[in-house]
Amino acid sequence: MKLFGVFFLFSLVGLFSVQSKDEDGEYKKIEMPLTSLDDVRLSLGGEKLNHTIEKVDPLKAKYGLELIRSGQLKRKLLKSKIISPYFVCTDCHNLGREFENANDQDPASRLAYAQKNNLAFLPASTFWGIYNRTSFYNDDYIKKYGDIITKAKKSLPESIQVCAKYCAAGRTLKDWEVEAIMHYFKATELSIMDVNLTNNQIKNARLVNQLDAEEKAKLLIELEKSYVQGYSAHFDEAMPREKRKYGEGGNAETGKFIYNNACLSCHKDGRVTFLKLDSDKLSAQMFVNHMEGYSDKSAYQIIRYGTYTMAGRNQYMPRYTKDKMNDVQINDLMAYIRQLAEK
Ligand code: HEC
Numbered sequence: 149m150k151l152f153g154v155f156f157l158f159s160l161v162g163l164f165s166v167q168s169k170d171e172d173g174e175y176k177k178i179e180m181p182l183t184s185l186d187d188v189r190l191s192l193g194g195e196k197l198n199h200t201i202e203k204v205d206p207l208k209a210k211y212g213l214e215l216i217r218s219g220q221l222k223r224k225l226l227k228s229k230i231i232s233p234y235f236v237c238t239d240c241h242n243l244g245r246e247f248e249n250a251n252d253q254d255p256a257s258r259l260a261y262a263q264k265n266n267l268a269f270l271p272a273s274t275f276w277g278i279y280n281r282t283s284f285y286n287d288d289y290i291k292k293y294g295d296i297i298t299k300a301k302k303s304l305p306e307s308i309q310v311c312a313k314y315c316a317a318g319r320t321l322k323d324w325e326v327e328a329i330m331h332y333f334k335a336t337e338l339s340i341m342d343v344n345l346t347n348n349q350i351k352n353a354r355l356v357n358q359l360d361a362e363e364k365a366k367l368l369i370e371l372e373k374s375y376v377q378g379y380s381a382h383f384d385e386a387m388p389r390e391k392r393k394y395g396e397g398g399n400a401e402t403g404k405f406i407y408n409n410a411c412l413s414c415h416k417d418g419r420v421t422f423l424k425l426d427s428d429k430l431s432a433q434m435f436v437n438h439m440e441g442y443s444d445k446s447a448y449q450i451i452r453y454g455t456y457t458m459a460g461r462n463q464y465m466p467r468y469t470k471d472k473m474n475d476v477q478i479n480d481l482m483a484y485i486r487q488l489a490e491k
């Protein structure tokens with residue numbers, strides 16, 4: 149029972165298993181709760197999140213996930229209109245972890261992690277750990293959306309609304325829909341085991357009540373540095389022609405992954421766009437024919453600007469900020485595209 153005493157101070161989310169000996173001397177698995185990073189943060193004197201949810205409602209969280217994945221609920225008693233005829237949230241956002249370290253947001257590490265785990269390499273930030281963030285649509289998104297995101301920058305529920313209506317080119321959500329998505333986010337919040345802490349820091353996080361004020365303050369700072377509280381987002385111009393290497397020295401193998409897991413994740417079946425791309429010579433030649441220019445068919449241009457919605461045409465391509473795809477990665481992509489075009 150002693151072990152459980154260590155945990156009773158915290159409110160708990162998630163489960164993990166440890167081995168324990170039963171009466172027969174055999175090992176069997178018991179489930180033990182994990183510690184919510186946010187609860188530890190609060191017990192160390194951290195500031196309360198604007199969007200705090202005290203306790204997950206698992207049913208709401210389930211509805212939230214369904215809205216995120218399929219854009220609507222189709223139950224007898226709980227029906228909703230499709231959020232967007234063009235996109236679902238997961239066209240642009242992954243749901244899972246995207247970095248080995250929760251405090252990393254370098255596009256090179258993001259790509260390495262995606263390759264290791266065969267993840268889509270998408271233009272928007274993952275929903276993993278989003279409950280623990282304090283700012284949204286950071287840096288240059290104000291240039292694209294202006295006043296629309298003023299409120300959203302500090303509010304997770306507002307960000308959900310902005311994205312449903314503007315990023316996903318859809319509609320304003322009902323209150324219960326936002327709440328359901330918020331409960332999904334809460335259900336997938338970070339635990340202290342998700343971030344890189346030393347054994348000593350973990351021990352202290354579990355024994356918060358035994359720390360003095362100074363130790364608490366120190367641990368709070370370390371804890372808040374151990375994950376991303378707001379993802380950077382810097383727009384870039386299309387690379388000027390004289391700087392482009394058109395794939396020279398690039399890694400075509402990596403480029404192939406980017407083409408498949410970034411571009412084709414939207415362009416393969418033509419579901420979200422009229423432009424159907426494939427791993428064939430024809431698609432590749434289109435890019436090669438336009439690579440020197442600044443048209444929307446030049447990879448250098450389209451990746452950095454995306455396209456905008458227009459009256460009567462709501463599909464658009466979100467740009468990749470420098471923080472989501474770097475210039476080396478674009479060169480790798482070009483290396484692969486040129487190889488494909490010459491086949
Ligand atoms: C067409 C692409 C696209 C779709 C579809 C989309 N989003 Fe987004 N979303 C973005 C982009 C781009 C951002 C900008 C910030 C970032 O995530 O990098 C963003 C940001 C957000 C943010 C703030 C994230 C942060 O950390 O800054 C939330 C919350 C969000 N979206 C929720 C949703 C929800 C919920 C849906 C589905 C109803 C959705 N999004 C659909 C592209 C999209």
Ligand code: HEC
Binds near residue numbers: 270410420423451464
């Ligand atoms: C989140 C989904 C998504 C991803 C990821 C994506 N695209 Fe797109 N792309 C679109 C949509 C939607 C359009 C159509 C815009 C329109 O209809 O005007 C588009 C349009 C384009 C166009 C045509 C522009 C024009 O007007 O002729 C090109 C070229 C293109 N994308 C290339 C790429 C490349 C290269 C990648 C990978 C680096 C990529 N796309 C990744 C959604 C995406």
